[in-house]
Amino acid sequence: MDTVKKLPFLTKISYGCVGAANMLTSVITSTYLVFFYTNGLGLSGLLAGNLTLIGSAWGWFATAMGGAIIDKSGSKKGGKCRNFIIKFLVPAAVLLVLSFLIPELSTGGKAAWVLVAHCLRASVWTMVQLPATTLMGRVTNDRVQRSHLNQVYTMMSTAGSLISVAVTMLFIEKFGADPAGVKKGFIIISIIYAVIFLFLYLLAWLGTKGYEPEEEFFEAGNLNAKPSIIEILKGVATNKMCLLAVAMYLFDLIGCMVEATAMPYYFMYNLNNMTLFSIYSTVSVIGSFSAYFVVGFFVKRFGNSGTCAIGSAIAAAGYVARFILKDAYFPAYIACLVVVLFGAGLLACSSIQCVFDSKVYGEWKLGVNAEGILMAAYSLGNTVGLALGRSAAGYLMELIPEFDQTAMEQPQNVLNLFLYESTLIPCAGFILAVVCAVILTRFEKQLPKWQEELEVRKEAQKA
Template identity: 25%
Template sequence: MTENLARKLKEDNNGSEQGKITTKEKVSYGFGDFGNGFMFDLGQSYLMHFYTDIAGISAAAAAGVFSITKIFDAFMDPLAGSIIDSRIPGKRGKFRPVMMLASILLAVMTVVTFTMPDLSMGGKIAWAYGTYMAWGLIYSFTNVPYGSLASVMTRNVGERSIMASTRQAGSIGAQLVTGVAFVPILMLFPSQKIGYPITAAIMALIGIIGFWICYKNTKEHIKSENVKGKEKQSAKDYFRVVFTNRPLWCLILMTLFTISAMNTNNAMMIYFCQYNLGHVGLQPIINFIQMGSSVAGITLIPFLVRRFGKKKTAMAGLLIGVLADGLNFIIPTNIYTFIVLVSIGYAALAISNGVTWAFVSDTIDYGHWHTGVRKEGVTYAAFNFSRKIAQSLAALVSAGVLAATGYVANAHQSAGTLLGIKGTMTLYPAVALLFAAIILGLLYNLSDDKFRSVANDLNNGRWENGRF
């Protein structure tokens, strides 16, 4: 027991050999996802409502915009990853400059997506497709370098769990602010058609500030070293890095369910408050409680990971989410029980998603160790591919249920439509998180102890089949 503990401590220390990561860096890294959320979360939470209730696009057409655009986005991630991986690091690193520049362009496109010219219905739908696809392309060049950044900051298991917490805190913090502030700001304007782009511009500006804090205060400590040295690498190398990485594929499958569950919750909240609970003004209040509970929950991630390990912590969060969301569907609609259960479920999911960010960095190192080729951007892009497909699935479920149950914008809804909205908010996440827990429990085989061994090999110039 003493020898094993000594070995773990030694390997954890080795995890930071290639550069000491400061507390300021760990916290600043989380501001990247904080900035990201002020642009990404608007699309997940409010763009559907903008399309159906402000632009006048049908729910079925809006479902097509979201689902097809997200599939397009998913294929842009590997493109962005391969381009970024081919960059020669400068004095500011490989990932940070691309992230910062792309975030500024993303802010501009965030505002554009919440505008709708006076066009025919066909023209409006075409505008929605074009602007959201352009947004998605730029988002790939923002999010892929940001997500890859963590893997070149440290290999220390404990530090990565802290960074996963700060990243999730940034994400939930952005959801909290946008969820609470967006609708009240929007309602200050006499016309929501004018209010939407102005409110989006305010949020996007805060998003740029978040990315700037991350860019300014983080460093890329770990250098990319491949077995092939400086030789040109083929497409075969890219495929080996991704397709022989079992832990990565487990995360990809799991994420299809966790992210679709989270996004259906976010997209349907404004509908549930407006129609099932009877007042859209309840949305910021419920979001404040829900997101506040999540922020409190994710502060426990470092402790839970130290005590139980990453896999058990993530599994527990998923199963608690299944129970809370399932009960919320079964129990008759009541504002008090709804708030309690949706907050518990979302906080539990936030813990699982927070741990996932540490998993992703581990799979990048595992792929390097397993193949001798390090491709942070492509590996992260493969994971992000699943997030985009999950977002497409969430859009199909959310808008598809609205269309199938006869939703009519700004009107009294039928009992079937109200049940559909409730089921999408609660039952779908419960089922999705159950599948995610099964996948994680059966397929993920990169334990914390095994990762420490992998990190130790990499820090000493070794890979699975020899030395670099």
């Protein structure tokens, strides 16, 4: 494909709308899903954990197959990724609402509705979000421009996430803390988010027009050069660089998802201050955005994987400080939060770049240029991390039978659980991410050599 030397600022902002839309809606289906199941539908923590895990397992399969389908497809009508987005956009928005618009049924009926809606939403959303993420690597193959595009995408993703965190619980509280109020609040806000999701994705679809190659991903007229789905899947299964990058992000997400799932309970019972959601969002802007503004400095000196290692280590240190201080001192809590989010921001900005780097390794090793399945692997790591984190939080809650969602105060062992989920568990995730990132640096050092060899091969094929 042709290299775009410099992407217009408006194109970058348009593509960034994808990140804002994804995170605005993903937070409500990840951070608050277990809370909705327990406090809105009256399900047990164990059942809530099982439902999210089973539904997500289907999503993992859908993501893997979705990546292979994208790699096998082609479109001359505006590029294949944009073609998938526009086809599945409206169904994705509708299914978001149906995930919360649950009729008054028995416990078994509610569980069945939740599971079916979850699986359908996961299948359809894969065909919107995965092509949208893959699009980042198709609008330009210039590493500098791709890095700039990713920075805008990540900043707008963070903005969407923080807005959702700040607004959602405060909005739902307006309808009351009883199950009927919680359920009504989630239904209304899911409709609002679905409309915003549609609007932002349409902006992204229009703003990237003309920047995705219209030709087939594989050379036109050489259809036999297309690898089979088995070869595509093998390409990612044997791509050590991609697997390390995915594992790094997976460990980070599991820990952070446990923390995010416990956050409503932690603020409600441990800190007795639900307004901290708004303060948390404000502080998050400072911590995360400061990382986005300086990530170029770190990448230039330490590379993508080195930046991931540094960011993960910084975040882990912040969590250790929070655990030692028990978040008892508000100024110290804010300072630790800034440190954690700064480190997490460095990792978020650089981890996806490690996956794009692994494309070179995969093509050099197997001769398969399968960008769709590599992004599917990254998205799969994302969904697995979110699912395992959510489910783990539900299972851990079930281990403490003293927890009572109708009580305003909880016993000390329950409060301890919420503290561990908010500090030690995410800390462990970042420590494991450091290990993966350090190993990944060894591969990254070989990238220039592999790229050179690939160019030689291409020239030889032309001759």
